[in-house]
Amino acid sequence: MDFSLIQIAIVLVIALLVFGPKRLPELGRQLGSGMREFRQTISGMGEDIVRESESDESASKSERDASAPAEGDAAAQPKA
DSSP, rough: OOHHHHHHHHHHHEEEEEEOOHHHHHHHHHHHHHHHHHHHHHHHHHHOOOOOHHHHHHHHHHHHHHHHHOOGGGGGSSOO
16 A cells, blocks of 8 residues: 555645644654554564463473483383
């Protein structure tokens, strides 16, 4: 979805008429900080998911290692 320069200018003129010249810079700052916070939240969620999957993998590996018999374990050797 591409926006041309004319479409952006029309939106800005309408915003100027609706909000006025004094509130428009304030609204722009609020919109920018809101978008920045949203992006940080999304990227933080991605990092949390990666950390959880890594800890789940290491926990399941530890459980497998603990439940596997040792090589020298008598129970692991077949009885003759």
